[in-house]
Amino acid sequence: MTRTSLTQLEARDAFIARHIGPDTAEQQSMLDTLGYASRAALIDAIVPAHIRNKSALPLGQFFEPKPEQEALAVLKGLAKKNRVLASLIGQGYYGTYTPGVVLRNIFENPAWYTAYTPYQPEISQGRLEAILNFQQAIADLTGMGIANASMLDEGTSAAEAMTLILRVGKSKSKAFYVANDVLPQTLEVVRTRAEPLGIEVKTFDPAELAGVTDAFGVLLQYPGVDGAVRDYRADVEKVKANGTMVVVAADLLALTLLSPPGEWGADVVVGNSQRFGVPLGFGGPHAGYMATRDDYKRSMPGRLVGVTVDQQGNTAYRLALQTREQHIRREKATSNICTAQVLLAVIASMYAVYHGPQGLKNIAQRVHRYTGVLAGYLRTLGYTLTSESFFDTLTIRTDRAEALHAAAVANGINLRKIDAQHVGVSLDETTDRNTLAALWNVFAEGKEAPDFAAVEASVEQAFPESLARTSEYLTHPVFNRYHSETEMLRYLRSLADKDLALDRTMIPLGSCTMKLNATSEMIPVTWPEFSNIHPFAPDDQTVGYREMIGQLEDMLCAVTGYAAVSLQPNAGSQGEYAGLLVIQKYHQSRGEGHRNICLIPSSAHGTNPASASMVNMQVVVTACDENGNVDLADLKAKAEQHSKNLACVMVTYPSTHGVFEEGIKELCDIVHSHGGQVYIDGANMNALVGVAAPGSFGGDVSHLNLHKTFCIPHGGGGPGVGPIGVGAHLAEFLPNQRSTGYARNENGIGAVSAAAFGSASILPISWMYIAMMGGEGLTAATEVAILNANYIARRLAPHYPVLYSGHDGLVAHECILDLRPLTDATGISNEDVAKRLMDFGFHAPTMSFPVPGTLMIEPTESESKAELDRFIDAMIAIRGEIAKVESGEFDKANNPLKFAPHTAEVLTSDNWDRKYSRETAAYPLPSLRKNKYWPTVGRADNVYGDRNLMCGCAPISAYE
Ligand SMILES: *Cc1c(COP(=O)(O)O)cnc(C)c1O
Numbered sequence: 038m039t040r041t042s043l044t045q046l047e048a049r050d051a052f053i054a055r056h057i058g059p060d061t062a063e064q065q066s067m068l069d070t071l072g073y074a075s076r077a078a079l080i081d082a083i084v085p086a087h088i089r090n091k092s093a094l095p096l097g098q099f100f101e102p103k104p105e106q107e108a109l110a111v112l113k114g115l116a117k118k119n120r121v122l123a124s125l126i127g128q129g130y131y132g133t134y135t136p137g138v139v140l141r142n143i144f145e146n147p148a149w150y151t152a153y154t155p156y157q158p159e160i161s162q163g164r165l166e167a168i169l170n171f172q173q174a175i176a177d178l179t180g181m182g183i184a185n186a187s188m189l190d191e192g193t194s195a196a197e198a199m200t201l202i203l204r205v206g207k208s209k210s211k212a213f214y215v216a217n218d219v220l221p222q223t224l225e226v227v228r229t230r231a232e233p234l235g236i237e238v239k240t241f242d243p244a245e246l247a248g249v250t251d252a253f254g255v256l257l258q259y260p261g262v263d264g265a266v267r268d269y270r271a272d273v274e275k276v277k278a279n280g281t282m283v284v285v286a287a288d289l290l291a292l293t294l295l296s297p298p299g300e301w302g303a304d305v306v307v308g309n310s311q312r313f314g315v316p317l318g319f320g321g322p323h324a325g326y327m328a329t330r331d332d333y334k335r336s337m338p339g340r341l342v343g344v345t346v347d348q349q350g351n352t353a354y355r356l357a358l359q360t361r362e363q364h365i366r367r368e369k370a371t372s373n374i375c376t377a378q379v380l381l382a383v384i385a386s387m388y389a390v391y392h393g394p395q396g397l398k399n400i401a402q403r404v405h406r407y408t409g410v411l412a413g414y415l416r417t418l419g420y421t422l423t424s425e426s427f428f429d430t431l432t433i434r435t436d437r438a439e440a441l442h443a444a445a446v447a448n449g450i451n452l453r454k455i456d457a458q459h460v461g462v463s464l465d466e467t468t469d470r471n472t473l474a475a476l477w478n479v480f481a482e483g484k485e486a487p488d489f490a491a492v493e494a495s496v497e498q499a500f501p502e503s504l505a506r507t508s509e510y511l512t513h514p515v516f517n518r519y520h521s522e523t524e525m526l527r528y529l530r531s532l533a534d535k536d537l538a539l540d541r542t543m544i545p546l547g548s549c550t551m552k553l554n555a556t557s558e559m560i561p562v563t564w565p566e567f568s569n570i571h572p573f574a575p576d577d578q579t580v581g582y583r584e585m586i587g588q589l590e591d592m593l594c595a596v597t598g599y600a601a602v603s604l605q606p607n608a609g610s611q612g613e614y615a616g617l618l619v620i621q622k623y624h625q626s627r628g629e630g631h632r633n634i635c636l637i638p639s640s641a642h643g644t645n646p647a648s649a650s651m652v653n654m655q656v657v658v659t660a661c662d663e664n665g666n667v668d669l670a671d672l673k674a675k676a677e678q679h680s681k682n683l684a685c686v687m688v689t690y691p692s693t694h695g696v697f698e699e700g701i702k703e704l705c706d707i708v709h710s711h712g713g714q715v716y717i718d719g720a721n722m723n724a725l726v727g728v729a730a731p732g733s734f735g736g737d738v739s740h741l742n743l744h745k746t747f748c749i750p751h752g753g754g755g756p757g758v759g760p761i762g763v764g765a766h767l768a769e770f771l772p773n774q775r776s777t778g779y780a781r782n783e784n785g786i787g788a789v790s791a792a793a794f795g796s797a798s799i800l801p802i803s804w805m806y807i808a809m810m811g812g813e814g815l816t817a818a819t820e821v822a823i824l825n826a827n828y829i830a831r832r833l834a835p836h837y838p839v840l841y842s843g844h845d846g847l848v849a850h851e852c853i854l855d856l857r858p859l860t861d862a863t864g865i866s867n868e869d870v871a872k873r874l875m876d877f878g879f880h881a882p883t884m885s886f887p888v889p890g891t892l893m894i895e896p897t898e899s900e901s902k903a904e905l906d907r908f909i910d911a912m913i914a915i916r917g918e919i920a921k922v923e924s925g926e927f928d929k930a931n932n933p934l935k936f937a938p939h940t941a942e943v944l945t946s947d948n949w950d951r952k953y954s955r956e957t958a959a960y961p962l963p964s965l966r967k968n969k970y971w972p973t974v975g976r977a978d979n980v981y982g983d984r985n986l987m988c989g990c991a992p993i994s995a996y997e
Contacts, residue, residue: 539553854891
């Protein structure tokens with residue numbers, strides 16, 4: 038060990054102590070409650086000895102924790118190895134300005150970024166309204182009936198659109214035609230997705246669209262990747278008459294000027310909202326979008342926000358049509374999407390709110406005009422453009438492509454590399470006269486620049502008048518009210534105030550690991566060296582990024598025991614999909630491509646079966662015993678029954694029931710003995726880091742959720758990162774993104790995301806976390822997460838039965854409270870308890886997963902004992918209220934649980950007709966008098982909302 042000075046030591050340990058909530062004395066007092074002498078003794082009693090890893094995490098140079106400032110300095114050093122040029126590469130990604138008021142008050146504001154997915158609508162009205170604005174903006178701009186709450190990126194959105202139309206369409210064909218001017222990365226993602234489903238992807242020249250007669254669907258790009266704006270109206274009518282459905286990938290900024298696909302027959306419109314104020318970030322995260330006709334809303338993938346009423350009949354927002362989703366429909370779900378891109382959708386929606394329809398149009402017109410000026414320059418210089426019809430992108434025919442790229446870089450600009458005869462250039466919101474002057478220099482070979490004003494004066498609209506947009510958009514008041522910064526600031530604040538995020542309370546969500554998202558981890562995300570890099574920037578400009586990514590891959594290998602990691606998947610669900618493809622590819626490589634059975638225990642997360650069906654594996658559900666463990670006898674029987682065709686098992690460890698199952702190694706052995714692979718869902722990795730490694734105890738593949746275990750904030754439902762780790766035998770199959778030059782593995786699967794490194798710009802968060810915690814800090818975090826969960830379980834056990842536990846009544850990092858006996862006796866449900874917790878200022882635990890009628894609590898290591906006690910006090914007080922219902926002291930229907938949560942409006946009403954006091958309702962514990970959160974709506978009515986589906990902003994008339 039190197040000698041460290043005392044001051045360094047203090048600084049070194051400081052972050053660990055800030056990340057971990059309870060201090061040493063508090064930990065000891067909790068251990069006393071549990072009857073264990075030390076953390077180590079507790080862990081020994083919980084984690085099966087045969088999987089326990091007692092050696093230090095092999096983190097190499099990152100084993101020693103770095104003080105916050107030092108970690109930031111090291112990362113800054115890496116960031117500086119990136120070179121930030123003006124990237125006019127286009128191809129789906131464009132320069133943009135995040136409005137300062139949005140940057141500071143959303144992107145950099147924990148009230149927004151630490152929020153959870155809005156499953157509990159009463160404490161989520163602010164972000165639900167922001168997402169509804171997103172849906173409205175997308176529906177308006179695309180001219181479609183309904184849009185969802187975001188997709189993971191444009192490529193996956195197009196792939197989801199393909200499977201959507203396959204579900205709803207009437208065509209018998211299995212052919213999907215992709216226009217050859219579709220973004221290449223989109224085509225690659227679509228191909229990857231199509232293959233296991235037996236869909237045949239064919240490319241075609243969009244000029245020949247009318248000749249497509251044998252496809253169930255076509256995918257068009259509008260404008261095309263080459264910049265051309267094509268008029269598809271007549272041809273779309275023809276292909277639709279043949280029963281072919283039409284998906285259009287469209288650019289949102291262009292749609293402010295161009296006739297939207299919804300007006301010329303598109304069935305689904307997809308794309309990316311990145312250029313609405315979301316930094317490039319080397320490829321993500323950005324909110325993809327999907328809009329479709331009202332007829333297909335029940336087949337729509339992903340989350341959807343809708344309008345409903347609360348118990349008092351007031352308007353309330355909530356997630357709509359959840360019955361389509363993986364957590365209910367499992368392998369029959371419309372998609373496997375769980376975590377989406379909510380924070381980025383919120384930013385994009387606020388960009389629309391901030392600029393309004395006229396502001397967006399002004400930006401688009403300016404971009405279009407500058408593009409016209411550039412076209413004028415190029416014509417003057419004798420260059421040929423491949424299309425005279427364009428919005429913001431030009432493709433230039435040249436025999437000097439190489440020289441032009443070099444000249445561009447010398448002028449601080451990246452152009453799009455196409456081939457030896459063509460270069461592309463896309464202008465954007467950040468383009469100004471200086472950019473144009475630099476572009477002149479690139480192309481002019483020293484010739485004198487013409488007079489800008491004279492060229493500008495001659496610029497005309499460069500797309501057919503027949504394609505000019507005539508319909509209005511963004512007419513709702515929200516897009517027309519907040520155009521002064523003062524108004525905007527207050528609007529953002531008013532929304533944030535409605536919500537409960539980690540900046541106000543613990544969010545004890547089982548399986549979701551809502552831990553600290555430290556400010557030092559967040560700071561690098563908005564450094565320009567990370568945020569202003571185009572995903573297709575030349576490699577010599579992204580050296581720092583790739584070094585940081587390589588280090589993070591190594592860190593994650595060290596933590597998981599796997600041989601290699603891919604950071605490409607944009608969420609856990611995408612990691613599952615990628616991991617299963619890897620398994621398929623492995624079997625195929627051994628001539629065993631027929632293996633298609635995927636064993637999944639009944640307790641699995643809904644994404645598992647949904648992902649299995651995306652790769653066309655057949656799901657065989659295996660039973661759990663009365664202790665919640667995988668029923669090994671049943672698993673063994675089914676593995677034997679399907680031995681020849683067994684592809685894999687998908688199992689979560691520790692289990693979704695919050696238990697370290699003793700039989701995990703045996704389970705892995707059984708599956709291996711039948712030639713299957715073991716997929717270990719790593720969502721519960723927060724209970725494993727430093728104490729056991731899935732790659733060492735039998736796993737072949739795992740996804741991690743960096744937005745759970747590794748501190749990326751949940752953002753109200755995304756972004757996420759779902760990397761997969763694999764054993765050495767599978768490393769060669771990890772994903773590529775060949776279309777964008779990322780060819781990591783010759784035998785690798787195709788792209789699962791549009792960008793090679795997925796959501797690259799948020800990877801510094803996890804890098805910082807690991808660098809600041811070091812090996813011992815990470816292990817300590819796991820131990821304290823387990824300690825905190827057991828402390829809660831032990832303290833609450835006399836009041837609520839803990840459903841599953843292992844040896845000595847101990848749980849892992851989460852525990853399930855069984856409300857069902859109480860519900861049977863009193864009619865008070867887990868939902869009533871969840872809603873009542875809001876009156877106590879808490880976000881509810883996970884409801885009814887993995888067991889209906891229960892609550893699953895995961896406190897994480899970041900919560901102090903004081904916060905745990907506050908939560909325990911609330912739960913005990915609620916149990917006291919249930920007891921009053923039981924004894925008859927409270928009415929069975931008219932009690933504070935059934936009417937929870939209580940809004941200020943209800944409590945201050947002159948007609949108080951409840952059979953309990955207002956004080957009981959509002960201040961059930963004295964501590965609430967000092968710090969009271971007021972939900973802004975009463976209990977939301979889900980059934981009403983789904984029957985009267987409304988997924989857009991209230992019309993102007995509603996405000997009158
Ligand atoms: C969260 C979770 C997933 C899905 O991950 P996303 O990142 O939300 O897509 C899968 N399995 C389990 C057990 C989870 O908790």
